[in-house]
Amino acid sequence: MLMNLFKFKGGVKPPTNKTQSVGLPIAVAPIPSRLVVPLHQSIGGTPRPVVQVGDKVLKGQLIGEADGWISAAVHAPTSGTVIAVDMQVQPHPSGLDAMSVVIEPDGQDQWIDRQPFDYTNAAPEAVREYLQQSGVVGLGGAVFPTHGKLTPSKTVPMEELVINGAECEPFITCDDLLMRERAEEVVRGVGIFRDLLKPKKVLIGIEDNKPEAAEAMRAAVQAIGEDFEVVPVPTLYPAGGAKQLIRVLTGKEVPAAKRSTDLGVQCFNVATAYTAWRAIAHGEPVVSRLVTVTGNVHTPRNYEVLIGTPMDELLDLAQPNPDTDGIIMGGPMMGFLVPERSVPVVKATNCLIAHNERLFPPKAPEMPCIRCGSCARACPHELQPFEMYWFSRAKNFGKTQEYHIFDCIECGCCSFVCPSRIPLVQYFRFAKSEIWAREREKNAADGAKTRFEFKQFREEREKAEKAEKLAKAAAAQAAKKAAEAAAAAASENTGENAAPAGEPAAPASVAVDAEKAAKMATIQAAMERAKAQRAAAQPKNTETLSAAQQKDIDDIEARRQAALSSVPPAESGEKTE
Amino acid sequence: MMFAPAPFLLKDTSVSQVMIQVCVALIPSILAYAWLVGPAILAQLVIATLAALLAEALMLKVRGKPLDLFLSDGSAIVTAWLIALTFPPLAPWWLVALGTAFAIVVAKHLYGGLGQNPFNPAMVAFAVCIVSFPALMSQWPSVGLELSLLDQIKVILGFGSPVDALSGATPLDALKTGLKMGEGTVTVSSLLANQEIYGRVAGRGWEWVAAGYLLGGLWLWHRKVITWHVPAAFVASLSLISGALWLYDPAQFANPLFHLLSGGAMLGAFFIATDPVSGCTTPRGKLIFGAGAGLLAYIIRVFGGYPDGVAFAVLLMNLCAPVIDLLTQPPIFGMKDKS
Numbered sequence: 001m002l003m004n005l006f007k008f009k010g011g012v013k014p015p016t017n018k019t020q021s022v023g024l025p026i027a028v029a030p031i032p033s034r035l036v037v038p039l040h041q042s043i044g045g046t047p048r049p050v051v052q053v054g055d056k057v058l059k060g061q062l063i064g065e066a067d068g069w070i071s072a073a074v075h076a077p078t079s080g081t082v083i084a085v086d087m088q089v090q091p092h093p094s095g096l097d098a099m100s101v102v103i104e105p106d107g108q109d110q111w112i113d114r115q116p117f118d119y120t121n122a123a124p125e126a127v128r129e130y131l132q133q134s135g136v137v138g139l140g141g142a143v144f145p146t147h148g149k150l151t152p153s154k155t156v157p158m159e160e161l162v163i164n165g166a167e168c169e170p171f172i173t174c175d176d177l178l179m180r181e182r183a184e185e186v187v188r189g190v191g192i193f194r195d196l197l198k199p200k201k202v203l204i205g206i207e208d209n210k211p212e213a214a215e216a217m218r219a220a221v222q223a224i225g226e227d228f229e230v231v232p233v234p235t236l237y238p239a240g241g242a243k244q245l246i247r248v249l250t251g252k253e254v255p256a257a258k259r260s261t262d263l264g265v266q267c268f269n270v271a272t273a274y275t276a277w278r279a280i281a282h283g284e285p286v287v288s289r290l291v292t293v294t295g296n297v298h299t300p301r302n303y304e305v306l307i308g309t310p311m312d313e314l315l316d317l318a319q320p321n322p323d324t325d326g327i328i329m330g331g332p333m334m335g336f337l338v339p340e341r342s343v344p345v346v347k348a349t350n351c352l353i354a355h356n357e358r359l360f361p362p363k364a365p366e367m368p369c370i371r372c373g374s375c376a377r378a379c380p381h382e383l384q385p386f387e388m389y390w391f392s393r394a395k396n397f398g399k400t401q402e403y404h405i406f407d408c409i410e411c412g413c414c415s416f417v418c419p420s421r422i423p424l425v426q427y428f429r430f431a432k433s434e435i436w437a438r439e440r441e442k443n444a445a446d447g448a449k450t451r452f453e454f455k456q457f458r459e460e461r462e463k464a465e466k467a468e469k470l471a472k473a474a475a476a477q478a479a480k481k482a483a484e485a486a487a488a489a490a491s492e493n494t495g496e497n498a499a500p501a502g503e504p505a506a507p508a509s510v511a512v513d514a515e516k517a518a519k520m521a522t523i524q525a526a527m528e529r530a531k532a533q534r535a536a537a538q539p540k541n542t543e544t545l546s547a548a549q550q551k552d553i554d555d556i557e558a559r560r561q562a563a564l565s566s567v568p569p570a571e572s573g574e575k576t577e
Numbered sequence: 578m579m580f581a582p583a584p585f586l587l588k589d590t591s592v593s594q595v596m597i598q599v600c601v602a603l604i605p606s607i608l609a610y611a612w613l614v615g616p617a618i619l620a621q622l623v624i625a626t627l628a629a630l631l632a633e634a635l636m637l638k639v640r641g642k643p644l645d646l647f648l649s650d651g652s653a654i655v656t657a658w659l660i661a662l663t664f665p666p667l668a669p670w671w672l673v674a675l676g677t678a679f680a681i682v683v684a685k686h687l688y689g690g691l692g693q694n695p696f697n698p699a700m701v702a703f704a705v706c707i708v709s710f711p712a713l714m715s716q717w718p719s720v721g722l723e724l725s726l727l728d729q730i731k732v733i734l735g736f737g738s739p740v741d742a743l744s745g746a747t748p749l750d751a752l753k754t755g756l757k758m759g760e761g762t763v764t765v766s767s768l769l770a771n772q773e774i775y776g777r778v779a780g781r782g783w784e785w786v787a788a789g790y791l792l793g794g795l796w797l798w799h800r801k802v803i804t805w806h807v808p809a810a811f812v813a814s815l816s817l818i819s820g821a822l823w824l825y826d827p828a829q830f831a832n833p834l835f836h837l838l839s840g841g842a843m844l845g846a847f848f849i850a851t852d853p854v855s856g857c858t859t860p861r862g863k864l865i866f867g868a869g870a871g872l873l874a875y876i877i878r879v880f881g882g883y884p885d886g887v888a889f890a891v892l893l894m895n896l897c898a899p900v901i902d903l904l905t906q907p908p909i910f911g912m913k914d915k916s
Contacts, residue, residue, distance in 0.1 A: 008910070014586045093582075170586060242909070255911030316892050332585040360585040367592050368692035371853045373804075374590075381910040386858070412584035419590045420692075426582040562786055 003231055006251040008244045010380040011236040012413045014170050015332065016209060019293050021173045021300035026041060026181055029291075029317060031078050035103045035308030036088050036344040037063065040139040043144045044070030049101060055082045060112040061287050063101045066132055072145040073135045077287040080105040085498075091311070091329050091346055095339030103308065114283035124196055126151075135286040135347075139332060140164060140175075140240070140269035143348045143477045146276060149266055150196045159264035160250045161199040163190050163212060163273060165206040166233060166240030172351040174290035175270050177302040179206070179213035183272060185281075189273030190228060192280055195203035197266055201229065203249045204270075207239055208232040237333060238411040244380050256407040266308030276445035293318040295328070295353035305345050312341040317351055326355035331346075333412040353405035375414035375424060381407050385414040385424050392431035397438070400431045408432075426464035475518070482518030525540040592691075594650025595802055599848065602797045603658055606789025606844075614666060614751075615718055618728035621661040621673050624733070628674040629657035632681035640686065656680050659699035659848060663841060663888070664706070665717050670733050672713055696895045697855045698829035703888040715884055717747050748783060749840040750884035752831060756833050758759030764828035787843040794847025803851040806860055810867030811846035812837060818875045830879070840878060845870065845887035855895045861905040862898070871896045 040046040049062030051057060057076040064074030080103045087097035108197075111344075128147035136146045152158045167175040180184060194202055204221075206214045211232070218230045233248050243254050245266050254260045260267060263284045271290065274407035280282045287307055291314065294300035305314055311327055329349055337355065345352075375385035383404055391399035405428055409418050414424040541547045610618045619623040639643050660677050680698035688694045707714040718724075724732070755763060797803045815836055822830040838841060841849070850856060850870045857866040870890045877886025 014584075014588070015787060042724045046836075149785050247910075253911035253913065255909075258911070279746070330583075334583050335585070336583060355585070360581075362592060363587060365643075367646070367650065368690065370592060370652075371858055372593070372595065373853060373858045376858065377804075382907060383909055384858070384906065390623065404912075407909055407911075416584050416586065417588050417590065421587065421591070421597050422581050425584070429582075501738070508816060 003229065004231060005231070005246050006158045006406050007053065008239075008247045008380050009161075010378045010381050010413060011244075011376050012416050013235070013240065014237055016235070016417060017171045017294075017332075018173050018223070019174070020210065020225070021171070021294040021302060022176060022412065023148060024299070024301045026177050026302045026304055027240075027291060029306070029309060029314055031107065031109060031306060032309045032313045033105075034083075035077055035080075035105060035306060036307040036310065037074060037077060037103065038088065038090055038098050038100045038344065038346055039064040039074055040098055041074060041135075041143060041307070041347045042067060042072045043142065044072070044148075046099065047071060047074050049085050049099065050182050051076075051082045051085065052142045053082055053085060056080075057082060057103060058110050058112045058461070060114065060283075060287055062133075062285075066145075069132075070145055072137050072147075072283070073133050074101075075135055075285040075287050076101075077102055077308050078103070078105045079110040081110050081266070087502055089340050089343055091338050091343040091349065092349065093336040093339070095511060111284075117280045119195070119280050120191060126400050127192070131276060131279060133277075133285070135273065136276050136279055137273035137286070138269055139275065139289060139347060139350070140242070141334070141348055141350055142242075143346075146268065147273055147370055149268070150193065151261070152197050152266075153261040153264070156262055156264045158197045158199040158266065158441055159195055159201070160246075160266075161190070161197055161202045162242075162246050162249050162267040163193075163204040163228075163242060164242060164267055165204055165210075165217065165270040166239035166245050166426060167210070168207060168237045169333055169335075169351075170237075171353055172292050172331050173294075174302050174350050175291045176210045176213045177292075178271055178274060178290055179210070180216050183213075183216040184224065185277045186270050186274045187217065187220040187224055187226060187228065188281065189275070189277030190268075191224070191226060192276050193266075193268055193273060194228075194365055199266070200265075202226070203227055204230045205233045205239075205245045205249050207235045209235045224237060226240075235240075237413065238380055239411070241380065241411060243409070243528065256404070278445055286347060289345075289347060289349070291349055292351040293354075294351065294358055296321045296324045296344075296356040305349075307345060308345060309345045309351075310342045311338060313347060314345060315341070315354060320354040323356045323358075324354040328353040328355050331378060332360065333416070334410065348402075363423075364421045366422055369420055369422060372419060374376060374419065376418040378417045378504050379412040380411060380413060381409060385428075388431070389422060389427050391473055392427040395434070397431055397435050401435065406436075474522075475515075478518040478522045479515050480518075482521045483514045485521060486517055583627070593649055593651045596655050597799065598640050598800055598802050599655050600651065600658060602793030602802075603790075603848070605656075605792045606662070606786050609782075609785040609789040610662070610666075613785050614724040615724065615729055617724075617733060617881075618661065618667040619720075619724060620726075620730050620733055621664065621666055621668070622658060624670050624673050625657035625677045626654055628677040629653040629660075629681055632678045633686075636682055636686035636690070640690065642690070647691065653681055653685075654696045656685070656702075659844075660702050663699065663703050663846065667715060667718050667729065667732050668713055669735055672710060676706045679705055686803040692854055693899075694854055696854050697849055698889040700849060700891050700895075701893055702774070704892060707883060707888070715750065717750075736806070744781060747840065747884055749878060752835075752885075756829065764833050766827070781863060782839045787838040790843035790847055794843070796850075797847065797851075803847070804860070804863065806863035807851045807856065807867035810845040810864045811842075811850055811871040814868040814871035815846075815863060818872055822879075836875065836878075840885035841887035842871075842874065845874060849887065849891050850894070855891075855898065857898045857901050857905070859902055859905045859907055861907070862901045865901050866894050866898060867904065869897065 039049060045067030047066055049063065050065050051063045057063060058079045059076060061076045062073055063076050064571045066073045066394065076512060082101060083104045084102035086100070088100040088102065090096055090098045091576045117130050125482055128150050131147040132145060137143045138146060165175055190202060204217055205216065214230055214232050221228045228328050231249060233245070238244055239248060246260060246267055247253055250265055252265055254263055275286045288304050289307065290302055293315060298321065301318055303314065303317065315327060326337045329338050329340055330336065330351055332353065335353065349522060369386050369389060371386055374387070379385055388400050388403045388405050408428050410425050410429065413427050607618060607622070611776070630648065633648060634644060637647050657677050660680060661673060664673050664676060679702040680702035684696055684698035684701035685694050752765070794808055798805055816833040819830065819836040823832045823860055836851055857863045872895055873890035874886040877883060877889050883889065
């Protein structure tokens with residue numbers, strides 16, 4: 001079974017610290033005093049609660065209904081009573097609250113009526129929906145709803161199905177133990193994925209530091225009679241990243257902007273395959289998972305833990321040493337310190353590490369970047385982290401995107417190797433969240449702008465309509481007046497021919513073109529009004545004048561009047577205007 | 578609850594570890610230098626180190642930066658050692674101190690300190706001093722000069738015999754002058770036959786110092802402090818241009834080996850052009866940077882007026898580094914064969 005493996009660039013080799021927690025078999029963690037089950041445990045829409053305070057629930061009963069296609073149902077992890085449906089602190093670095101169902105167990109651990117699902121006779125859509133209803137999500141840590149990844153591309157044939165048993169993060173061994181102890185069910189779960197996606201071959205990648213797991217998987221594949229290939233891959237963090245493992249096993253590189261199915265490949269974690277099988281074959285939705293409890297504890301070990309178990313209760317099982325000063329959820333490369341020790345275990349919780357300063361010494365002070373390029377050589381996505389760092393620091397977010405910041409998988413390799421101890425990943429998370437926030441703001445502002453512009457447009461249109469209406473009314477009025485005037489003039493015309501008032505109007509034509517005459521009349525009237533206004537307006541600097549000054553002005557005015565009366569009227573009109 | 582972002586595990590590395598490794602890599606050539614050319618280099622190293630630390634401390638204080646953190650990073654010592662190794666070993670103490678102070682104060686801190694300098698500080702010091710004090714910077718101890726360490730220190734401190742009596746040109750400079758003086762009558766090979774000056778290949782003693790740089794540089798490469806790109810491109814371009822001209826007219830142009838092992842070629846290839854702060858960072862960029870530096874170094878040392886061209890070559894390439902980096906960004910994961 002020799003296979004040509006590919007390499008991904010970069011990667012680091014942190015001390016693995018895995019042996020501590022593989023010595024003992026998986027233990028079932030006892031039912032805790034209280035379960036806090038967050039509704040939002042996967043990527044996508046937040047499930048809607050379908051239980052109320054006081055409801056009695058059975059183990060596996062639906063408590064949160066999937067909201068939309070990219071969302072997965074949530075179930076009661078044990079039987080008991082719902083004592084609250086409210087906001088609870090989440091296992092998230094920010095310590096944010098989110099809607100959760102709090103269940104007081106009754107200790108019976110009584111299942112719902114479990115029915116296997118005959119998937120071989122069901123349509124693929126029905127199988128996907130069943131997995132969604134069973135709350136099956138990616139248990140490698142990303143918790144993407146599994147059913148959403150089980151549709152092959154319409155145009156590209158599925159070539160490889162990659163099963164991820166690499167488990168590259170230090171300290172974590174839950175997948176290792178799962179494969180050692182429950183290989184058969186994992187392989188059967190892989191069979192479901194294979195039946196849905198119909199790939200040409202199935203590759204199960206396991207880092208070569210887990211020979212026992214690889215052996216167990218190989219034996220299971222053989223026992224079931226499948227043709228899956230179990231492939232040991234070199235131990236190099238982050239070989240267990242989906243894209244890295246796909247690269248190592250198939251040579252394909254999936255860019256951030258593409259789906260792996262577009263390249264004819266798909267990847268699932270071994271624990272996901274296991275839960276899919278439990279759901280299909282036993283009718284058990286995802287209500288528990290394997291969690292490695294390790295670090296600064298007396299007996300590191302893997303536990304099968306009910307979702308919603310408070311982390312401190314779980315940690316106590318492994319007897320943490322008294323100098324434990326925090327709990328890391330996940331591994332030391334990508335995990336985070338939980339905001340409170342009592343936050344619940346969720347579907348994404350693969351590992352709890354009791355933190356102390358001996359295991360994780362405080363970091364040396366940050367120094368300036370010396371552009372040594374170690375980060376670029378360590379980056380598995382072949383990015384230039386130090387360039388993105390400059391631009392993130394300068395808040396030049398456009399440039400960070402030019403350097404492909406969204407291709408960063410935040411694996412931490414760059415921070416790991418940086419001699420200047422710069423928390424590079426932290427800068428990138430900052431830049432990404434700023435870009436998202438600005439995007440949201442921009443969308444909101446664009447919406448507001450559109451609304452404002454439409455309002456302005458509407459107001460202007462209304463104004464224009466009003467003005468038009470007014471003008472029409474005025475014109476009608478003027479026409480009426482002019483007609484009257486014309487009629488009067490016509491009657492006068494018979495007597496006196498040279499009437500001074502009627503000078504601009506041609507009396508004969510008025511009767512013929514009443515509207516034109518009306519217009520002329522209004523213009524004439526306006527001119528008269530303007531003239532009157534001009535005459536009424538006093539010069540501004542003549543308010544405080546002595547009698548002598550006033551007399552001078554009067555004299556000048558008198559002379560001007562005299563002069564004006566001597567020039568032709570047309571010219572004088574021009575001048576005064 | 579404390580705030581500490583992932584990763585919680587870090588590799589055991591630091592800026593000072595990087596700098597210390599560069600210093601360690603310089604030791605073979607320093608030993609060869611002290612043994613074959615004269616122990617005065619040890620005195621110069623001490624003078625330059627003291628001047629660098631003093632200038633660094635002063636600038637850190639002025640800029641309000643933590644003294645202990647930055648004084649211990651070792652970057653000033655690397656600059657100091659490179660200056661001591663590129664200046665004439667019998668140069669007066671104040672010249673070395675002045676050059677070092679200029680490198681630290683102007684070329685480093687006025688540009689923003691560690692990691693911010695666009696030019697290699699040691700090369701700035703060399704360029705400034707050779708322009709300002711051309712005579713002092715061109716006086717190298719004459720071949721076969723026998724002086725005790727004490728006498729050499731006396732010369733450096735200004736108590737000894739006048740430098741003129743003791744000094745000559747570097748082999749590289751001597752060859753250039755020799756060719757010019759005896760135009761048409763001498764050839765490179767007739768000049769190089771004088772083993773008193775030129776040793777076996779490229780200068781008595783000096784060729785071993787260059788070999789020391791090569792050894793230290795290869796160790797740095799092995800330790801992954803530097804990558805192969807810059808030295809390989811530097812050596813390749815210097816060999817190509819010198820080889821081409823040597824084949825064209827062996828009487829007027831020295832062979833590639835002479836050029837590789839004389840002057841600052843090896844120091845430049847492995848220790849100066851590889852400076853990450855002022856150099857290129859992308860693999861292709863490093864190749865262009867190294868090749869450009871090697872080519873310019875040859876042109877300046879053979880056709881220019883200065884005894885060697887490495888310093889100016891590196892400074893000129895420093896100028897181009899940002900643009901080269903911009904134009905040579907490597908494609909990222911998943912975006913290689915598509916547009």
